[in-house]
Amino acid sequence: VFERNPEKEAPTLRECFKYLDLTSRSFSAVIQELNPDMLVPIALFYLVLRGLDTIEDDMTIDLKTKEPLLRHFNDKMKIEGWTFTENGPNEKDRELLVHFDVVIAELNKVGKNYYDIIEDITIKMGNGMADYALNAEFNENGIQTIDQYEEYCHYVAGLVGDGLTRLFVEGKYANPALLERPELTESMGQFLQKTNIIRDVHEDYHDKRRFWPKDIWSKYVDNWDDLFKPENREKALNCSSEMVLNSLKHADECLFYMAGIKEQSVFNFVAIPQVMAIATIELIFRNPAIFERNVKITKGDACALMIKATQNLRVASGVFKDYVRKIAKKNDPRDPNFLEISAACGRIEQFI
Ligand code: PS7
Ligand code: MN
Ligand code: MN
Ligand code: MN
Ligand code: MN
Ligand code: MN
Numbered sequence: 001v002f003e004r005n006p007e008k009e010a011p012t013l014r015e016c017f018k019y020l021d022l023t024s025r026s027f028s029a030v031i032q033e034l035n036p037d038m039l040v041p042i043a044l045f046y047l048v049l050r051g052l053d054t055i056e057d058d059m060t061i062d063l064k065t066k067e068p069l070l071r072h073f074n075d076k077m078k079i080e081g082w083t084f085t086e087n088g089p090n091e092k093d094r095e096l097l098v099h100f101d102v103v104i105a106e107l108n109k110v111g112k113n114y115y116d117i118i119e120d121i122t123i124k125m126g127n128g129m130a131d132y133a134l135n136a137e138f139n140e141n142g143i144q145t146i147d148q149y150e151e152y153c154h155y156v157a158g159l160v161g162d163g164l165t166r167l168f169v170e171g172k173y174a175n176p177a178l179l180e181r182p183e184l185t186e187s188m189g190q191f192l193q194k195t196n197i198i199r200d201v202h203e204d205y206h207d208k209r210r211f212w213p214k215d216i217w218s219k220y221v222d223n224w225d226d227l228f229k230p231e232n233r234e235k236a237l238n239c240s241s242e243m244v245l246n247s248l249k250h251a252d253e254c255l256f257y258m259a260g261i262k263e264q265s266v267f268n269f270v271a272i273p274q275v276m277a278i279a280t281i282e283l284i285f286r287n288p289a290i291f292e293r294n295v296k297i298t299k300g301d302a303c304a305l306m307i308k309a310t311q312n313l314r315v316a317s318g319v320f321k322d323y324v325r326k327i328a329k330k331n332d333p334r335d336p337n338f339l340e341i342s343a344a345c346g347r348i349e350q351f352i
Contacts, residue, residue: 002035002265013040015102016047023050023093030272035265037171040106041114042269045163047103048077048122051084051096053156056129059207060088063134070130074122077104113170121163128155142210142224146246149213150190153197157189168266175260184260187253188270194247195277198240199284202228203294216242228291236291241337244285244327248344251278251324252351255317268310275309275319276302282323286330321352 006014020028020043031043055061055069065086069076076082081101087094096103107115132138132152143149165185168174178184197204197211204211210224220239221227227236254274261267279297284290297305308319328345331338 004032012102012105016106019096030269045118054093058088058091067130070126073126074119117163117166121159125159144214146213146215153190153193157193158186161185161189173263173266178260184253184257187250188257191250191254192277195280198243233288238335241335245337245341251348271309271316275305278320278323282326285327317352324348
């Protein structure tokens, strides 16, 4: 087990870990237990992308300011002392950007091989976010097609996976063969992001953000708002089932990806979020509460899952199997997605 050694850290690095704690509910702990070689690059990678996402999410920044910030964030992160203070006062992660100079100071010390990967992903994600932020159709009516849905998830999560895989291989903590199977890495990001989007539907609805593709929801209701009306609960549940079905197609590739990790602390780092995601999918599957409030797995469940995810691939896969069985049990024959969900669960179980 690895532990940080704050006494030996530069003050700016200690500050970075403070902002990591402040901005991430789930990633901070697993990042801090990474091996000493991956610890700082991945903590900084997280903070850079969190900074980018904070700009993307802030609807009080006008597009004229937002677009160049997103597209050229990689230049900002090279400017000694750069900070951003024009965030809306309610933006939850604004403190990170107000003190971004500490992240820049530490990025400056990262080895070039790691820095180049972080920069490449920052450029690609920032441009992807800017494209969506400028898309009037997306802003007015949300995501339309399943292809757009998956493209957006690629920008905000698939790319994170790409950068992480390259960092792991560079440090010799993952099998280089993973670089020849980019679809496995993509599934790791897509599964996390899609779970987040299904779970957060009520919160995003109130923020006037719509990530469920129209191609899916329009089969169940005529207007997006109808999904949240109590009289349409059955239709909304069937719609959420199709969203779950769409996310389940990534599960087997996630397990396959995890087989390519060669070091325990990196394994824990990749396995914990995935195990939390399958447990979250089971919790939200046919759960009407997702249309009324934020639903989250309990602290107790999260602790038990952490322990199992950090044993080995067999135990982590066992957790997937348990939750896939629970999903199959909850599956409702009156749901138009019943047969396909049943088949998807069967496929995953067979793989394990
Ligand atoms: C660099 C660890 C391991 C191959 C900030 C980890 C927000 C789901 O938006 O904060 O607040 O509802 O709960 C993470 C693949 C990305 C994808 C993406 C960077 C796994 C900026 C995580 C995380 C790839 C865009 C957290 C994608 O959501 O959401 C590092 C392998 C950041 C991973 C965002 C979402 C992450 C997310 P929100 P959360
Ligand atoms: Mn965002
Ligand atoms: Mn966000
Ligand atoms: Mn935010
Ligand atoms: Mn979300
Ligand atoms: Mn409401």
